[in-house]
Amino acid sequence: MNITQEKIDDLNAVVKIKIAPEDYTAKVDNSIKEQAKKANLPGFRKGMVPAAHIKKMYGKSILVEAINTLLSETLNNYLTENKVEILGQPLPVLDNGKDFKWDNTDEFEFDYELGLAPAVDIDITSKNKFTEYQVKADEETLASRIKNIRRSYGKMTNPEVSADDDVLYADLAQLSPDGSVFEGGIAHTGSIRLDQVEDKKILKTLIGLKKDDVVELDLQQAFNNNETIIAKLLGIEEEEGKDLKSKFQVTVKNVNRLEEADLNQEFFDKIFGEGVVTDEAGFTAKITEEVEGMFKQDADRKLQNDMYINILDSVNIVLPDAFLKKWLKATNEKLTDEELAEGYEDFAKNLKWTLIENKLIKDNNIEIKYEDVFATAKSRLDAQFRMYSPTPMPEDQLAQYTATFLQEKDNANRIFEEVKALKVFDYIKTVATLEQKDIAYNKFIEMK
Structure with a gap:
């Protein structure tokens, strides 16, 4: 066995591994004997298949496996023992002009490309x-967090008229370009969260609504082309929601409001534990x-x-x-x-x-x-x-x-x-x- 390294430059090298028959013959013979003990072939009792027969049938594949194992072990040991720091893994050179008979008499030579790890010069000091x-x-962020917590522990009510942050439970029907309900179009009952409506003008049209009110709504404009929100609202796939251009008729079925919990001892104890x-x-x-x-x-x-x-x-x-x-x-x-x-x-x-x-x-x-x-x-x-x-x-x-x-x-x-x-x-x-x-x-x- 002979292994050498040729440096191309500071970052690249080629490792050459030469394997002679004496390096692999014993391994191949042992593998053939082991296969013979385990083989179950027609015409032979199990474990009684002649080694010569196994060698004739499977000798080449056994040799290939033995060479591959030997290469892997040899290369890894060489890199470890010589403290060669590499990036990625060694790459076999496939076009090195070598042609082998694979008949247990070959002298093999394999080449591997290496990407060498560069030296790193770094010193962190107080100058960094x-x-x-x-x-x-800030006040706005804190107020928003407190509001969300109070609503999480609050109760649901159904006011007569919608206001900011309410949810409109409504029937939505797809409209044709002429404003009529599109026959065979999308029809779905969903919840419109007013806190998700980004268009301020559209938001104003959704405030002050009550049960059975009917309005026309451009979903893409209302939700700033957010296909996730639109798809969930209409019960469709996001890809379909992304390309949807139609307006919708909205018929309010109910107004839902999550009232904020009172700031009392019961509320404090629920969140932080009794008396904290x-x-x-x-x-x-x-x-x-x-x-x-x-x-x-x-x-x-x-x-x-x-x-x-x-x-x-x-x-x-x-x-x-x-x-x-x-x-x-x-x-x-x-x-x-x-x-x-x-x-x-x-x-x-x-x-x-x-x-x-x-x-x-x-x-x-x-x-x-x-x-x-x-x-x-x-x-x-x-x-x-x-x-x-x-x-x-x-x-x-x-x-x-x-x-x-x-x-x-x-x-x-x-x-x-x-x-x-x-x-x-x-x-x-x-x-x-x-x-x-x-x-x-x-x-x-x-x-x-």
Whole structure:
């Protein structure tokens, strides 16, 4: 066995592996004997098939399998032992001019292209400056959140006349261009949420309606061409809702209103537990804390994105682009040239950031422990469960769900990468200069 590496340049190389008969003959013979013991062929008792017969029938396929296994083991061991850092996977050179007989006497030579990982030179210091925003709840955002919570615990009423934020339960009938009801057209009974109507002029025509009132409605204009809302309202597919141009006759069957819950002790206890909040000021303070807690996640994401962009732009990393494009095509058979051209830039950015992450982790001895992965997965699952029920899941049950969740390789890898990213960002925060700045939420979202 002989394996050599020829460097084409700093980012590309070719590995040549030469295999002589003495490297594979014993493996092939052993495989043939094993097959003979297991073979069940007509004319022979099970386990009594002569090895020569197995070799005649299956010798070539056994040889191919043995060579492939030997190649894989040899190449992986070589890269590991020589600490060759590569991107993607080695690609076999298919047109190297070699032609083999596959008769157990061949001397094989296989060539593999390598995309070499570039050296990464990065040093985060206090000279790296970032703004860490402390997002505060502005009056409008806070009022909207309080209103939604009160309505969530409120009761449904049926006022005589519609007002802002009411829901019109109505019959909708598709109209012909002349304004008459289109025979055989779309007819459906649905709920029109006035808080979803974006056109202000149309919204005015829907306020002040009562049962049995009839109005004409341009759905595309009313909902700003939102096919999802339109399709749900009419009970049709979104694709059909996207192309719908007709106006509709709306006949009001009922006006529904969700009244806000009273700010009393019963309401406070339902949300926060008995006696935790006792007055409106305490209620507002709790909601402010909750809202600003959610804003902190947004602020953290912005800080991470600012770090990502700044550091990525400041580090000069050159990739073996031609190799990587070839590798992407080889490992994604359905990937078109157009898709590759459109998506390669984002792929390259993510790969460069991964190289930066790995360098920072290695140079600064950043540890990623299983308990960190478990705690993060547990937190994510807890948040998902709370979307369906405000009552927290028992700790032992949540832990069991988490353990089961992490048994799936894809889940474990995804959470590991998330923890890895968070660990790197946390490290950057400890060495870079963070300038804290208070900002109202409505101003913060304008920055996105």
